[in-house]
Amino acid sequence: MVGLKVEEGFLLTPEQLEMLYVKDMIDYKKLSDANANGDNMMEDEIQNALNSIPQPASTPLLDKHILDKAAFQTAIDHPDKWAEIIASHTDMRGPIAYWHALEGDIVKAKNIEELSLLNGKKAELIEIVNAGNEVEINKFNQAFDNYLNASQKTSFANAAVVDVSR
Amino acid sequence: MISDEALMLRYRDGDFAAFKTLYAKHSQPLYRFIAWQSPRLDWTEEVIQDTWMRLHGARDSYSPQSSFKTYLYQIAKNRLTDLLRQRQELLASDMRQDEEDESTFDHLANQNQDNQSPEQSLAQRQQNEILHAAIKKLPAEQREALISQQFSQMSLEEIAEVTGVSIETVKSRLRYAMRKLREQLSGMREGAEED
Numbered sequence: 001m002v003g004l005k006v007e008e009g010f011l012l013t014p015e016q017l018e019m020l021y022v023k024d025m026i027d028y029k030k031l032s033d034a035n036a037n038g039d040n041m042m043e044d045e046i047q048n049a050l051n052s053i054p055q056p057a058s059t060p061l062l063d064k065h066i067l068d069k070a071a072f073q074t075a076i077d078h079p080d081k082w083a084e085i086i087a088s089h090t091d092m093r094g095p096i097a098y099w100h101a102l103e104g105d106i107v108k109a110k111n112i113e114e115l116s117l118l119n120g121k122k123a124e125l126i127e128i129v130n131a132g133n134e135v136e137i138n139k140f141n142q143a144f145d146n147y148l149n150a151s152q153k154t155s156f157a158n159a160a161v162v163d164v165s166r
Numbered sequence: 167m168i169s170d171e172a173l174m175l176r177y178r179d180g181d182f183a184a185f186k187t188l189y190a191k192h193s194q195p196l197y198r199f200i201a202w203q204s205p206r207l208d209w210t211e212e213v214i215q216d217t218w219m220r221l222h223g224a225r226d227s228y229s230p231q232s233s234f235k236t237y238l239y240q241i242a243k244n245r246l247t248d249l250l251r252q253r254q255e256l257l258a259s260d261m262r263q264d265e266e267d268e269s270t271f272d273h274l275a276n277q278n279q280d281n282q283s284p285e286q287s288l289a290q291r292q293q294n295e296i297l298h299a300a301i302k303k304l305p306a307e308q309r310e311a312l313i314s315q316q317f318s319q320m321s322l323e324e325i326a327e328v329t330g331v332s333i334e335t336v337k338s339r340l341r342y343a344m345r346k347l348r349e350q351l352s353g354m355r356e357g358a359e360e361d
Binding site for chain 1: 177179180181182183185186189193194197198201202207210211214215218219222293294297298316317344347348351
């Protein structure tokens with residue numbers, strides 16, 4: 001006999017079932033399996049579509065810019081770590097080393113004019129890094145390489161100043 | 167495996183490698199979180215840069231008692247809110263222009279179509295466009311909940327913490343958002359059948 005087992009021990013005919021449905025005595029949702037399955041299929045479809053939807057993504061340039069700024073800032077805030085940061089983030093070795101060379105020169109500044117000049121150079125350096133100015137940053141990196149390769153021990157700060165003079 | 171919170175503490179103490187690890191893990195989900203809510207690509211990039219720099223600036227006040235992820239997303243959400251508030255006029259003018267210009271997301275709709283027939287490719291593009299538009303049209307709170315859960319892999323608890331509402335409210339927003347998306351997709355399917 002075709003029917004629906006509503007409770008243990010009861011088996012209803014389609015006619016009895018119809019009667020109960022009309023009288024709102026049974027939960028329609030339990031009977032409309034087809035509709036329910038259709039809904040689930042739709043949910044799956046949306047989930048699949050959301051999983052495969054093309055996503056906006058950060059660019060390598062933006063990533064590099066953020067990492068450069070963070071490396072520079074961390075090296076400024078932690079003078080004891082700057083050599084370590086240069087070693088792990090070679091793209092910023094020039095600006096970081098130049099910053100610390102300026103810091104060293106500031107300690108030795110003889111007068112207020114000299115101090116003001118050095119602070120001006122620091123502010124300019126921050127601007128260059130914050131703007132992600134690749135050309136200028138590369139000049140600092142090149143100056144640092146030259147310094148490392150130079151046989152005569154001129155100060156790195158002086159080498160960088162010459163290279164970035166505009 | 168080192169937790170995000172432990173990495174953040176290391177970064178606070180000058181360990182730049184810890185920052186790189188955190189960035190590698192969170193940069194793309196965070197970018198998606200902002201990009202879906204920001205009306206302009208250049209504003210997205212601005213908010214993202216500011217967020218990571220503010221994380222650096224605020225690292226001394228970071229407490230490991232709170233989740234790193236919600237801390238990061240709260241900074242980003244606040245920065246986006248500030249920026250939208252500051253640039254309301256520009257935004258109104260942009261919206262008028264957008265009616266004529268291509269959407270920022272249009273180029274994305276063409277992606278993920280490798281190895282597809284022209285018909286499949288067209289259908290995929292249409293589905294992407296409809297979904298992009300449908301997500302963009304959701305009320306801001308529902309969109310934020312949906313994006314956080316689906317595209318930034320945030321838990322209900324994390325979404326509740328970042329948005330400052332109860333978990334039940336988050337669930338309700340997600341339910342409404344999914345219902346609206348279902349209606350949009352269903353409409354698209356019916357339209358395709360009629361064609």
